Every structure is written in structure tokens, then in C-alpha cells.
Amino acid sequence: MRGLNGKVILVTGGAQGIGKATALRLAEENAVLVVGDRNIEGADAVAAEIRESGGSARSVQLDVSSKQSWQDAAARITEDHGGLDGLVNNAGVTRDKSLLKMAEEDWDIVIDVNLKGAWLGCQAIVPLMIGRNGCSIVNLSSESRWGAFGQSNYSSAKAGLVGLTRTVAFEQARNGIRVNAIAPGTTMTPMVEAVPDDVRKGWLDNIPLRREAQPAEIAAAVAFLLSEDASYITAQILGVNGGSAL
Numbered sequence: 001m002r003g004l005n006g007k008v009i010l011v012t013g014g015a016q017g018i019g020k021a022t023a024l025r026l027a028e029e030n031a032v033l034v035v036g037d038r039n040i041e042g043a044d045a046v047a048a049e050i051r052e053s054g055g056s057a058r059s060v061q062l063d064v065s066s067k068q069s070w071q072d073a074a075a076r077i078t079e080d081h082g083g084l085d086g087l088v089n090n091a092g093v094t095r096d097k098s099l100l101k102m103a104e105e106d107w108d109i110v111i112d113v114n115l116k117g118a119w120l121g122c123q124a125i126v127p128l129m130i131g132r133n134g135c136s137i138v139n140l141s142s143e144s145r146w147g148a149f150g151q152s153n154y155s156s157a158k159a160g161l162v163g164l165t166r167t168v169a170f171e172q173a174r175n176g177i178r179v180n181a182i183a184p185g186t187t188m189t190p191m192v193e194a195v196p197d198d199v200r201k202g203w204l205d206n207i208p209l210r211r212e213a214q215p216a217e218i219a220a221a222v223a224f225l226l227s228e229d230a231s232y233i234t235a236q237i238l239g240v241n242g243g244s245a246l
């Protein structure tokens with residue numbers, strides 16, 4: 001992919017799953033990685049794995065739902081790298097329950113991490129991108145943005161990310177910053193491995209490719225949107241979902 005060589009890119013929730021796969025893929029493309037996660041041991045391990053394979057990576061402790069944590073991370077990145085070229089707002093959590101069983105805390109944490117976390121991230125990081133060339137943000141939305149049983153909190157957050165993505169894309173186009181989202185279908189990560197097998201089998205009937213995604217397949221799409229190969233793509237939501245008609 002063109003234009004990722006030497007680009008400094010922060011991946012949130014980079015300790016495992018899609019975030020880890022994205023960090024590893026971007027390192028293969030010779031990007032300079034900042035692996036952010038509230039799980040700092042996990043982020044450290046991913047950064048170490050990248051360095052052991054000859055790449056460049058640091059880890060940063062980051063709770064995406066905290067403005068202070070974003071400010072601390074932004075200050076650290078400015079000190080280490082002088083700015084940032086790419087941001088992947090990937091950190092996410094689920095707290096699935098049907099509407100009448102869902103506690104207010106289940107709503108709050110899912111909105112705070114998945115939606116407010118990305119908004120705080122854009123606010124903290126856009127100033128680090130202004131004045132650099134070829135900067136790009138990728139948010140992780142989901143098929144669930146159309147609504148999903150037991151996910152009134154998560155679906156709302158992932159639908160909200162569509163509005164956030166397009167609005168920040170419109171506002172930041174003047175600064176040359178492209179903003180897009182990936183909407184993955186079911187992807188085999190610890191988040192999904194927690195779902196019962198019979199529920200997962202039901203999902204496959206709605207996926208023409210008849211299988212779940214692997215994290216590396218989502219990572220490839222994220223890398224494409226961050227790269228110069230996507231230089232005329234902004235304000236888009238790219239489904240990576242095996243053809244799911246949802």
C-alpha cells in the first residue's frame with residue numbers, strides 16, 4: 001500500500017483482536033505504531049512483538065472514555081513524534097441485554113467507550129494532524145449500526161459513529177484530513193468468542209460467504225483507508241462483512 005511508510009499511527013484498543021491485527025498490519029507496511037489501550041500490559045506486548053519483527057512501536061496507556069487520558073496520550077505522542085498522521089478509533093466494549101433488562105450503567109459504558117471515546121479521540125488528535133500531509137482517521141463502526149437484538153446501547157453507539165465520521169470528515173476536509181469508518185461483520189476476536197455457539201451459527205445464514213471475518217481481513221481494510229491509495233476517499237462507511245445484506 002502506498003504512503004504508510006514512516007507514518008505515525010495510533011491504534012486504540014490495540015492490545016488484542018482487530019486493534020492488534022491492525023497494528024501488526026500497519027507495522028508490516030512500515031508505519032510507526034503507537035499502540036494505545038487501557039490494558040497497558042497487552043499494549044506493551046503488541047508493541048514489543050512489532051519491535052521484535054524489526055518494526056517501530058511504542059505503547060501508551062489510554063482510557064478512551066477519559067478526556068484527561070486522551071490529553072496525556074496526545075502530549076506524550078507530541079513529545080515522542082512531534083505529531084500524528086493516522087488515528088484508528090478501534091477500542092470498543094459490549095454489554096448486551098434486551099431493552100427492559102439493560103441497566104443504565106450498561107448503556108453508559110458502551111456509549112462512553114464506543115462513541116464518546118471516538119469523539120474525544122478526534123478532538124484530542126486533530127490538532128496533532130493539522131499542518132501534516134496525508135492524515136487520516138478510521139473509526140470502527142459495525143453491522144450493528146442498523147440495529148441488533150440485545151444491543152440497543154451498542155447499535156446506538158455504532159450508528160452514532162456514522163454521524164461522527166461524516167461530520168468530522170466534512171469539517172476537516174479543509175485541513176486535508178480524511179475521515180472514514182469500517183463497519184465489520186462478525187469477526188473472530190475475544191469479543192465474539194464470548195457469544196454462544198448457537199447464536200453464532202444463526203448469524204452465518206445471513207452471510208453469503210458463510211463464515212466470520214478474521215481480524216486480519218478487517219485490518220487490511222483499515223490499512224487501505226489510511227493509505228495514499230485511498231487519497232480521494234472520505235466520509236465513507238465501508239462494510240467488510242462477507243456480503244451480508246443487513
Ligand code: NAI
Pocket residue numbers: 012013014015016017018019036037038039042062063064065089090091092093113114140141142143183184185186187188189190191192
Ligand atoms: P476486543 O474486545 O477483542 O478488543 C477491544 C480492545 O479495546 C481491548 O484490547 C480492550 O482492552 C480495549 N478497550 C476496551 N475499553 C477501552 C477503553 N476504555 N480504553 C482503551 N481501550 C479499551 O474487540 P474487537 O472484537 O477486536 O473489536 C474492535 C472494534 O471493532 C470495536 O470497536 C468493536 O465494536 C468493533 N467491531 C467488532 C466486531 C467483531 O465481530 N469482533 C464487529 C464489528 C465491529
